[in-house]
Amino acid sequence: MTALLAPVSVPTRALAHGVGSRHDLPLSPFYAYAGAFTALLVSFLALGLLWSSSRFRGDLAGRPLPTALQRAADAPSTRTALRLLGAAVALVFLLHLLLGPDDPDRNPAPGALYVLLWVGLVPASLLFGPVWRLLNPLRTLHALHPPRNPRPLPAALGLRPAAACLLLFAWLELVAPDNTSRATLLTALALHLGVQLLGAARYGDRWFAHADPFEVYSSLLARLSPLGRRADGRLVLRSPFDGLDSTPRLPGLVATVCVLLGSTAYDGLSDNPRWITTLQTSPLGPVPTATLGLLAAVALVSACYGLCAGVLRLTDRELTTPLTSFAHSLLPIALGYLTAHYFSLLVTEFSRIVIMAGGADNAPAPAPPLDPGGLAALQVGAVVTGHVLGVVAAHDRSVRLFPPARAVAGQLPLFLLMIAYTLGGIGLLVA
Amino acid sequence: MMRIPGALPLGRRFGGLCLVLVLAAAPVLAGCGGRATTHHKPGTGHQEATGGSGTLLPARDETGHRLRELPAAQAPTVRAEVRPDSEGGWNVHLTVERFLFTPESTGGAAVPGRGHARLLVDGRETGRLYGPWGHVPAGARTLTVRLHADDHTVWAADGVPVQATVPLAGTPAASSPPSPRPTEPGRTATLTITGRTVQPPPSRIELKKGERLTLHVTSDRDDTLHVHGYDRELPLSAGIPATLTLTADRTGLFEVETHGSGLVLTQLVVR
Numbered sequence: 001m002t003a004l005l006a007p008v009s010v011p012t013r014a015l016a017h018g019v020g021s022r023h024d025l026p027l028s029p030f031y032a033y034a035g036a037f038t039a040l041l042v043s044f045l046a047l048g049l050l051w052s053s054s055r056f057r058g059d060l061a062g063r064p065l066p067t068a069l070q071r072a073a074d075a076p077s078t079r080t081a082l083r084l085l086g087a088a089v090a091l092v093f094l095l096h097l098l099l100g101p102d103d104p105d106r107n108p109a110p111g112a113l114y115v116l117l118w119v120g121l122v123p124a125s126l127l128f129g130p131v132w133r134l135l136n137p138l139r140t141l142h143a144l145h146p147p148r149n150p151r152p153l154p155a156a157l158g159l160r161p162a163a164a165c166l167l168l169f170a171w172l173e174l175v176a177p178d179n180t181s182r183a184t185l186l187t188a189l190a191l192h193l194g195v196q197l198l199g200a201a202r203y204g205d206r207w208f209a210h211a212d213p214f215e216v217y218s219s220l221l222a223r224l225s226p227l228g229r230r231a232d233g234r235l236v237l238r239s240p241f242d243g244l245d246s247t248p249r250l251p252g253l254v255a256t257v258c259v260l261l262g263s264t265a266y267d268g269l270s271d272n273p274r275w276i277t278t279l280q281t282s283p284l285g286p287v288p289t290a291t292l293g294l295l296a297a298v299a300l301v302s303a304c305y306g307l308c309a310g311v312l313r314l315t316d317r318e319l320t321t322p323l324t325s326f327a328h329s330l331l332p333i334a335l336g337y338l339t340a341h342y343f344s345l346l347v348t349e350f351s352r353i354v355i356m357a358g359g360a361d362n363a364p365a366p367a368p369p370l371d372p373g374g375l376a377a378l379q380v381g382a383v384v385t386g387h388v389l390g391v392v393a394a395h396d397r398s399v400r401l402f403p404p405a406r407a408v409a410g411q412l413p414l415f416l417l418m419i420a421y422t423l424g425g426i427g428l429l430v431a
Numbered sequence: 432m433m434r435i436p437g438a439l440p441l442g443r444r445f446g447g448l449c450l451v452l453v454l455a456a457a458p459v460l461a462g463c464g465g466r467a468t469t470h471h472k473p474g475t476g477h478q479e480a481t482g483g484s485g486t487l488l489p490a491r492d493e494t495g496h497r498l499r500e501l502p503a504a505q506a507p508t509v510r511a512e513v514r515p516d517s518e519g520g521w522n523v524h525l526t527v528e529r530f531l532f533t534p535e536s537t538g539g540a541a542v543p544g545r546g547h548a549r550l551l552v553d554g555r556e557t558g559r560l561y562g563p564w565g566h567v568p569a570g571a572r573t574l575t576v577r578l579h580a581d582d583h584t585v586w587a588a589d590g591v592p593v594q595a596t597v598p599l600a601g602t603p604a605a606s607s608p609p610s611p612r613p614t615e616p617g618r619t620a621t622l623t624i625t626g627r628t629v630q631p632p633p634s635r636i637e638l639k640k641g642e643r644l645t646l647h648v649t650s651d652r653d654d655t656l657h658v659h660g661y662d663r664e665l666p667l668s669a670g671i672p673a674t675l676t677l678t679a680d681r682t683g684l685f686e687v688e689t690h691g692s693g694l695v696l697t698q699l700v701v702r
Contacts, residue, residue: 021659023684025700026635103489177693271684273633276695280627286693372682372702 020115020345023271025372027379027429035380039387039422043415046391047408054400056393058246062228062236070235079134083143086135096357097189102182110180111353114173119342120350121214122335125221129228132218138193139208142200150204158251161199161211163259165192167298169213170263174270175290216256220331223247224389244393247328254323257330258305261421262298264337268428269297301421305330308417315410316402325401326414329394333418336386337425340379344368379429387422391415484541484580488587492577494549494556495655495664498587499580501543505529506588509548511576511595513567520568521599523550525560525576533581534561541580551575571599617643617676622696624650624689635698638679644699645676646687654692658699660685 064070072078093112100107124131133139178184199207208215222228224240247253269275275293282289309322319325347369368375394414402410488498500506507530513521525548533545548560552571560576567574577594578586586593618638623630638644648656648665649672656665656675660683665675667689679701687696 021662021685022681023686025682025684025702101489106487271698273635273698276633277629280629280633280694367681368683 020349022344022348022368024341024344024375024379024429026271027376027426029430031376031380032426032430035384035426036423038384039419039426042384042388043391043419046388046395047411047415050392050395052399052404052407054396056239056241056245056396058242059229059231061242062230062234062238064230064234064236073235082134083140086137087140089135090137092357094189097182097185100182104180106356107182108353108357109182110185111349111356113185114180115346115349116353117214118169118173119338119346121218122221122338122342123346125218126225126335127227128222129225130215130219130222132212132215133209136208136212136215138196138200138212139205142197142205142208145201147201147204150206151202153203153206153210156251157210158253159210159216159256160252161195162213162216163252163255165195165211165213166217166256166259167263170259170266171291171294174263174267175287175294177287210250217260220247220256220260221335223328223331224335240389241393241396244328244331244389245396247331249321249324249327251324253327254305255302257327257334258302259298260334261330261337262301263294264334264341265301265424265428266294266297267341268425269293272428304417304420308413311413312410315413316406319401326394326397329390329397329414329418330421332386332389332393333421333425334386336383336389336422339382339386340425340429343378343382344370344375380426383422383425383429387418390418394418485543485586487584488590490590491664492585492592493554493666494551495666496579497584498590498592499541499584500587500590503588505543507544507578507586507593509576509578509593509595511574511597513574513597513599516566520566521571521574523560523565523567523574523576525563525565525595527563527578530578532561532563536581537561538583539581541582541584546578546580546586549577549579551577567599573598617645617678619645619647620697621647622649622687624648624652624654624692624694624696626651627692627694629694629696633695633697635684635700638699638701640682640701641678641680642701643676643678645674647672647674648696649673650689650692652691655690656687656696657690658685658687664690 093109096107096112097109100109104110121132172179172184172188176184196208196212199211209219210216223243223246225243226237226240228236228238228243228246230236230238270290270293279286279289279293284292306323309326312322312326313319348367370378395411398411398414399407485499485501488500490498492498508528509530510526512524512526514524516522527548529544531545532547533542534547536542536545537547549556550558550560550565550567552567552574554573554575557567558565559579573596575594575596577592580586618636620636636644646656646658648667650656650667650669652669654667656667656673657663658675658677660681661677661679663675663677665673667673679699682701685699685701687699688694689696
């Protein structure tokens with residue numbers, strides 16, 4: 001508890017990503033040019049060569065898995081076991097946070113939050129679907145005292161609470177001073193618990209699907225998973241494009257995706273020496289400047305998307321929801337960014353955190369898994385793959401929404417936007 | 432449809448278990464402390480790291496190394512004797528108990544009673560001893576010998592490093608001029624901190640893997656220099672230049688920062 005009483009004793013860390021002392025090398029120009037060229041080429045080939053009538057069938061598509069597997073997955077015992085598992089892991093996390101040393105080099109709790117949960121949810125959701133929904137310890141806590149007659153969730157709410165929470169989490173991870181100290185993490189945790197449990201007490205457990213940042217993040221990434229549910233409830237193997245196509249068009253989807261894109265972009269920017277100089281010499285002080293930087297990154301990403309949606313609306317008056325109609329196509333781009341930025345962090349820090357949780361002190365951070373060239377190729381590959389998936393998803397949606405005569409012209413603004421995002425993403429990896 | 436009683440529940444349970452196991456693999460490892468097989472440097476298996484290698488204290492010595500405490504009955508001891516060398520400086524002889532010099536496993540995990548000794552001349556680290564004999568050049572006033580474990584932590588008993596300090600009395604410094612500083616190999620960078628301004632402004636130092644880097648850092652306040660990733664720390668005294676030398680043996684981008692003021696001084700780009 002000393003940290004709560006004397007936070008001064010905690011050494012100040014420079015504003016940076018919460019955990020991990022090794023950052024990835026800046027990209028060499030070769031990889032950057034190769035990536036940018038591929039992205040451009042793919043975009044224009046897609047315009048000319050891709051199909052002219054919509055192929056994706058969203059949540060109607062998919063090859064059903066064997067019924068035994070479905071029964072096993074749906075069995076109440078499986079669900080309970082997952083709930084208990086999530087609760088147990090959360091308890092271990094909380095105990096480490098409360099009783100462990102106030103030092104991220106010796107306490108696995110900060111790493112568990114910033115790496116195992118935040119970054120680890122990406123591959124977990126891609127492989128198995130919306131896992132956090134099944135593990136979420138808040139749902140377990142809520143189930144102990146469910147409200148008798150929860151109110152209906154306002155339709156306009158959508159994913160907006162989750163977008164706000166995700167922005168706050170990004171601020172905690174990328175901007176907050178001492179974001180690995182026990183006092184900060186406990187405060188954030190208390191705030192999170194308060195908001196989520198109060199919301200759930202009012203609206204019932206559907207609140208989590210709209211407001212829990214980790215659940216929404218995991219569910220959105222799970223849209224790209226080969227495992228999914230069809231509209232009839234069957235567990236199916238499906239193309240990630242169909243999963244993506246079935247992303248519910250809730251209000252706040254655009255905001256959520258823009259927060260994901262913008263905060264990852266800001267993480268890339270925060271490695272730039274010029275930005276570091278700006279932060280350190282700014283008359284506002286480093287934390288307000290970094291906050292403004294993060295907000296500006298999110299605002300820039302959103303403004304670009306808003307502009308694009310505006311142009312789409314101008315080209316086709318019948319398109320009433322230009323913003324949410326194409327938001328799903330940004331998800332693969334966000335996934336590409338996330339992979340490029342956090343792959344090596346996950347691989348190097350994962351084992352270190354696990355070793356620490358196992359009780360070893362001074363756990364060495366293992367060497368990066370790939371040589372610098374391999375890592376650079378993977379980063380560019382991830383960004384470009386995300387771009388390609390996004391372009392294909394947007395193409396299919398636009399041939400469905402636009403009349404055939406205008407389908408090619410209609411998607412031009414989107415393609416330009418995606419090229420801008422991709423080149424921006426690669427540019428941040430070079431800087 | 433008829434089903435064989437018992438068969439289905441078993442299958443269901445088994446399938447559920449499989450799913451649970453697969454879904455749970457990552458978080459469970461964090462919880463139950465399973466021994467993860469990861470990339471280890473030779474000699475850093477968990478047996479050594481966890482089993483009876485003393486208690487790692489939060490305290491660090493002035494060169495930034497953590498202390499590793501052993502019960503007094505198991506802790507090594509060291510005594511140092513010096514006698515003048517005919518060509519200048521001092522010959523040092525260490526007498527150690529419960530301690531073995533293990534140069535071949537330096538960099539591995541800490542094992543009680545094994546490691547190396549470091550020489551601190553006037554409080555500044557000048558070299559290591561991997562055996563009982565060594566030499567200290569002329570011009571020094573005191574010599575401290577400190578015992579380190581293979582993982583570079585300092586052996587300690589009762590919270591105090593295991594060390595011996597001897598005065599180098601009657602130093603023949605007046606008769607012979609102090610030897611010039613040996614030229615430092617590799618790259619050199621000089622950084623000055625004034626308030627929140629770093630001169631030169633934060634930039635990137637490009638290094639080849641294996642290259643040596645010497646940082647000369649002057650801060651206008653007492654602070655601690657920290658090289659991320661290499662986990663090297665150096666105390667900075669206000670206005671007094673401090674020097675830190677490291678070998679860039681990990682690739683990546685690493686930040687050099689101060690802990691007190693939380694400033695990034697520069698970034699090391701090691702390819």
